[in-house]
Amino acid sequence: MRRHLETAEDELKERLLVMGGLAEEMIRAAVEGLRDRKEAPLRTVHENEETVNRLHIEVDDRCLKLIALHQPTAADLRLILAASKINSDLERIGDQAVNIAENAAVLLGQPPLERKLLDLPRMADLAKAMLKDSLVAFVRKDVELARSVIARDDAEDRLKSEAFHELMQIMQSDASTIQRALGLILIARNLERIADHATNVAEDVIFMVLGRDIRHRAEGSPQGS
Amino acid sequence: MRRHLETAEDELKERLLVMGGLAEEMIRAAVEGLRDRKEAPLRTVHENEETVNRLHIEVDDRCLKLIALHQPTAADLRLILAASKINSDLERIGDQAVNIAENAAVLLGQPPLERKLLDLPRMADLAKAMLKDSLVAFVRKDVELARSVIARDDAEDRLKSEAFHELMQIMQSDASTIQRALGLILIARNLERIADHATNVAEDVIFMVLGRDIRHRAEGSPQGS
Numbered sequence: 001m002r003r004h005l006e007t008a009e010d011e012l013k014e015r016l017l018v019m020g021g022l023a024e025e026m027i028r029a030a031v032e033g034l035r036d037r038k039e040a041p042l043r044t045v046h047e048n049e050e051t052v053n054r055l056h057i058e059v060d061d062r063c064l065k066l067i068a069l070h071q072p073t074a075a076d077l078r079l080i081l082a083a084s085k086i087n088s089d090l091e092r093i094g095d096q097a098v099n100i101a102e103n104a105a106v107l108l109g110q111p112p113l114e115r116k117l118l119d120l121p122r123m124a125d126l127a128k129a130m131l132k133d134s135l136v137a138f139v140r141k142d143v144e145l146a147r148s149v150i151a152r153d154d155a156e157d158r159l160k161s162e163a164f165h166e167l168m169q170i171m172q173s174d175a176s177t178i179q180r181a182l183g184l185i186l187i188a189r190n191l192e193r194i195a196d197h198a199t200n201v202a203e204d205v206i207f208m209v210l211g212r213d214i215r216h217r218a219e220g221s222p223q224g225s
Numbered sequence: 226m227r228r229h230l231e232t233a234e235d236e237l238k239e240r241l242l243v244m245g246g247l248a249e250e251m252i253r254a255a256v257e258g259l260r261d262r263k264e265a266p267l268r269t270v271h272e273n274e275e276t277v278n279r280l281h282i283e284v285d286d287r288c289l290k291l292i293a294l295h296q297p298t299a300a301d302l303r304l305i306l307a308a309s310k311i312n313s314d315l316e317r318i319g320d321q322a323v324n325i326a327e328n329a330a331v332l333l334g335q336p337p338l339e340r341k342l343l344d345l346p347r348m349a350d351l352a353k354a355m356l357k358d359s360l361v362a363f364v365r366k367d368v369e370l371a372r373s374v375i376a377r378d379d380a381e382d383r384l385k386s387e388a389f390h391e392l393m394q395i396m397q398s399d400a401s402t403i404q405r406a407l408g409l410i411l412i413a414r415n416l417e418r419i420a421d422h423a424t425n426v427a428e429d430v431i432f433m434v435l436g437r438d439i440r441h442r443a444e445g446s447p448q449g450s
Contacts, residue, residue: 053441060438064306071296081289084306085313171396171403178396178403182410189414213285216278 005070012062012083013139019055019090020135022048024128026097027194031124034104034187035117042108045101052094059087075211082208086138089197089204093131096190096197103190107183118166120184123159123191126152130198137205146209149202156195163188230295237287237308238364244280244315245360247273249353251322252419256349259329259412260342267333270326277319284312300433307433311363314422314429318356321415321422328415332408343391345409348384348416351377355423362430371434374427381420388413 026048033041063084066072072080130149137145167181167188203215251273258266288309291297297305355374362370392406392413428440 057438057441064302067292067306068298068302073293077289077293081292081309084309088310088313168404168407171407172400175397175400179393182393182396182407185407186414189411213282216282 005066005072005076008062008066008070009076009079012059012066012080015055015059015062016083016086016090017135017139019052019059019087019094020131022052022055023090023093023097024131026052026094027100027124027128027131027191030097030100030104031121033101034107035121037108037112039105039108042101042105045097049094049098052091056087056091060084063087075208078208078211082138082204085204086135086201089200093194093197096194100187100190103183103187107180110180113170113177113180113184115166115170117184118163119159120163120188120191123156123163123188123195126156126159127191127194127198130156130195131201134198134201134205137202138208141205141209143206143209146202146205150199153195153199156192160188160192226295230291230297230301233287233291233295234301234304237284237291237305240280240284240287241308241311241315242360242364244277244284244312245356247277247280248315248318248322249356251277251319252325252349252353252356252416255322255325255329256346258326259332260346262333262337264330264333267326267330270322274319274323277316281312281316285309288312300436303433303436307363307429310429311360311426314425318419318422321419325412325415328408328412332405335405338395338402338405338409340391340395342409343388344384345388345413345416348381348388348413348420351381351384352416352419352423355381355420356426359423359426359430362427363433366430366434368431368434371427371430375424378420378424381417385413385417 026045029041029044029048033039033045063080066080067077070076130152133145134149136142137149164185167185171178171181206212206214251270254266254269254273258264258270288305291305292302295301355377358370359374361367362374389410392410396403396406431437431439
């Protein structure tokens with residue numbers, strides 16, 4: 001039974017890595033479509049969403065069956081419950097990427113702003129790296145890497161605040177930019193949310209490994225969506 | 226053991242109802258502060274957040290211990306896993322209420338818009354009712370009530386789109402309104418997210434009762450955050 005449980009846990013990890021890879025690809029494609037003003041990458045985002053949603057249901061089902069079948073305790077139980085939470089966060093990251101693609105599709109119908117995308121591609125890169133590292137931390141049970149993900153969330157928040165501030169100034173100096181600037185503000189918010197979800201994953205990893213809840217404490221500031 | 230498990234499940238439900246009541250109160254106070262231009266209700270929001278965060282950790286801990294101790298299967302296991310997910314959604318609803326209070330605090334420093342709050346108080350009422358009913362559906366295992374919560378999410382989305390549209394027109398006709406209108410757009414988005422979380426809760430209730438996943442299907446359209 002022990003060996004069977006370990007195999008099942010490995011399969012669970014592998015599924016979450018696949019979902020994470022798809023979610024990362026969705027973020028990349030959404031921002032590529034926005035930056036290069038192309039519709040094809042935006043369509044990819046919607047195609048990947050279907051797969052992520054299918055995996056989301058499959059992973060939840062696996063977690064339920066694993067607990068019912070193996071009645072795990074301690075570290076095994078914490079791993080499965082962490083996987084179940086990470087599963088939700090990955091699905092929600094996919095939703096955020098879809099929101100970005102939808103906002104990008106509207107922006108493609110209009111001329112680009114003079115300041116173009118400001119720091120949004122940088123925000124996307126940061127969020128993708130946080131997502132990737134949070135999943136590596138999960139698979140390797142790497143608390144230090146998880147902590148570094150949580151630490152990076154402040155930089156993402158700062159970039160979002162700067163983007164908000166600049167975009168508001170652009171709107172105020174030229175009313176014809178309002179709709180487009182608002183589109184970019186919403187995308188900046190989506191990217192910030194993705195980083196928040198990666199932070200949630202990192203917090204779940206720390207709880208899984210240490211058995212200690214660091215949420216709502218100074219170490220990992222509370223993140224929500 | 227069976228009786229002990231049932232008592233523990235009742236305590237779990239009761240904790241989630243307390244959290245839900247606090248989250249509802251946070252939404253109410255945040256919108257009251259915004260509407261009546263008063264700071265006291267906004268402070269209440271932050272005070273309640275601490276309690277919600279404490280309960281969030283406590284409920285997660287209870288779920289983990291319940292599974293480890295009782296090794297529940299089938300309906301009991303589904304109930305505990307649903308409680309764990311609902312717990313996350315309630316904590317995130319609290320975060321959204323805090324975001325509303327933060328945006329409201331900024332708006333209090335500026336004169337109100339002529340159109341004031343548009344349909345935002347109505348959006349808040351709808352979201353609060355969805356939240357309340359989703360938890361009643363959880364405690365009573367009431368699939369019909371859960372379905373009615375899911376059905377109401379479209380109305381909330383429609384109200385949000387209308388508010389976005391009107392606020393963008395207000396910005397375009399008078400640049401001095403931009404910052405304030407943007408504040409209201411972000412609050413409309415927070416309220417929409419709260420309704421999304423209530424929808425997630427309702428979907429979890431249906432899964433818990435029927436053992437069938439309706440997410441990502443026509444019945445309950447996918448909701449994320």
